[in-house]
Amino acid sequence: MSAVKLWHHLKQAIKGHQEEFTTGSIRRSIFYLAIPMILEMIMESLFAIVDIFFVGKLGVNAVATVGLTESVITIVYAISIGLSMAATAVVARRVGEKKYSAASSAAFQSIFLGTLMALIIGGLGFIFAEEILQLMGASPAVVREGVGYTRIIFAGNVSIMLLFIINGAFRGAGNAAIAMRTLWLSNGINIILDPLLIFGLGPVPAMGVEGAALATTLGRSIGVVYQLYYLTKGNARLQLKAKHMVIRYETMVRIFKVSLGGMGQFLIDSASWIFLTRIVAEFGSVALAAYTVAFRIVAFTILPAWGLSNAAATLVGQNLGAAQPERAEQSVWYTARYNVIFLGIVSIIFLFAADVFVQLFTSEPEVVRIGALALKIFCLGYVFFAFGMVVVQSFNGAGDTRTPSIISLGVFWLLQIPMAYLLALNLELGAMGVFVTISICHSLHALVSGWFFRKGTWKAVKV
Numbered sequence: 001m002s003a004v005k006l007w008h009h010l011k012q013a014i015k016g017h018q019e020e021f022t023t024g025s026i027r028r029s030i031f032y033l034a035i036p037m038i039l040e041m042i043m044e045s046l047f048a049i050v051d052i053f054f055v056g057k058l059g060v061n062a063v064a065t066v067g068l069t070e071s072v073i074t075i076v077y078a079i080s081i082g083l084s085m086a087a088t089a090v091v092a093r094r095v096g097e098k099k100y101s102a103a104s105s106a107a108f109q110s111i112f113l114g115t116l117m118a119l120i121i122g123g124l125g126f127i128f129a130e131e132i133l134q135l136m137g138a139s140p141a142v143v144r145e146g147v148g149y150t151r152i153i154f155a156g157n158v159s160i161m162l163l164f165i166i167n168g169a170f171r172g173a174g175n176a177a178i179a180m181r182t183l184w185l186s187n188g189i190n191i192i193l194d195p196l197l198i199f200g201l202g203p204v205p206a207m208g209v210e211g212a213a214l215a216t217t218l219g220r221s222i223g224v225v226y227q228l229y230y231l232t233k234g235n236a237r238l239q240l241k242a243k244h245m246v247i248r249y250e251t252m253v254r255i256f257k258v259s260l261g262g263m264g265q266f267l268i269d270s271a272s273w274i275f276l277t278r279i280v281a282e283f284g285s286v287a288l289a290a291y292t293v294a295f296r297i298v299a300f301t302i303l304p305a306w307g308l309s310n311a312a313a314t315l316v317g318q319n320l321g322a323a324q325p326e327r328a329e330q331s332v333w334y335t336a337r338y339n340v341i342f343l344g345i346v347s348i349i350f351l352f353a354a355d356v357f358v359q360l361f362t363s364e365p366e367v368v369r370i371g372a373l374a375l376k377i378f379c380l381g382y383v384f385f386a387f388g389m390v391v392v393q394s395f396n397g398a399g400d401t402r403t404p405s406i407i408s409l410g411v412f413w414l415l416q417i418p419m420a421y422l423l424a425l426n427l428e429l430g431a432m433g434v435f436v437t438i439s440i441c442h443s444l445h446a447l448v449s450g451w452f453f454r455k456g457t458w459k460a461v462k463v
Helices: 003-015 026-056 060-096 100-127 129-135 140-155 157-173 176-199 209-233 249-281 285-321 325-358 365-379 382-398 402-426 431-455
Strands: none
Touching (some): 003 026, 026 060, 026 285, 026 325, 060 100, 060 140, 060 249, 060 285, 060 382, 100 157, 100 249, 140 209, 157 209, 157 285, 176 209, 249 285, 285 325, 285 365, 285 431, 325 365, 365 431, 402 431
């Protein structure tokens, strides 16, 4: 492909060119879907770094407040991600069937269900914000300084829910560029408002950690307004009209059932990481800091790879809807190949320059040494991670969220946690035992997922 032609396709992908993903070149379909999804994930990872940077200026209590609140709000993220997966799967299937009105109706059912759940959680979180912080072990000082932050985040959690769900619907319809622009808009506003509301400027008073919560909520809310504007303005594939805004219990129940597996995947993975972090903490603050830094570096590279994996979910859903299961499977293998190449290159870079990347976050020699070791060990499983991510998203795109949930439960809870404990504590390998376990178990997870994928039962899932 010439440079001129590549640049043309790149502009079309970012612009949001309406592409037919059930016919034509699979490689081009992956390109048009993956580019905006990768850029979306890059912005998400950038925001996470910038947000904690500004909050960190307020001191330990502010950071503790954010950490404790985020750990509880994980419930909202789990529901949001689950409903987002369901919206992607159901909307993609209807679009593949060329039933665009049904796709729009499914999007509304997802939005209604998410809004209802968010209002319930938000109300309870706002009322019991102080008790929640106390339950999480916050000191009286943290509770006193942070209760306002927690209340604002819970009150605005509907924006979190809708941001995930509507973007999932857009991805299912093949409108990945809209999902990308939404996150760039919401996170961009958040990044601008963060220092302004936290530290104050001119007539704007300094609000401290509450300013961070307000910036986040406003940014996400504006993103949702943009989503709803585009959703009602619409296009041929996804356009929300009055006739679609009718509660259809059968569709809603179907979406909820699919979402349960997505929620399970997120909660299983999150709980596993919490246990692993607790084991690493046994070896002191230096090991914990090194693990945290290495994990953040890994997350920064994994997110773009996850964006590429999301392309497979849309392609699988739409092609199954178009009664082309073989094309759906072929799309997965192509996407997996590209993801393996990308993370394979990243792993080679990290293997030879791990200490350079860790030094960007810390200058403590021992933290750098352990962090670099962790990064190198993680990289040994990177090509498996790349393959596993694509396969898991392919299951989700087909509406089979149950299979990856069961695999995650078996590998990450029944094997990874006991194995990490055994290697790190019983066999006295220390933190390195945890690093080795992560690499082995994520590689095994990818291989098991691949085995189930080749069985092909996902092709017969009805959504």
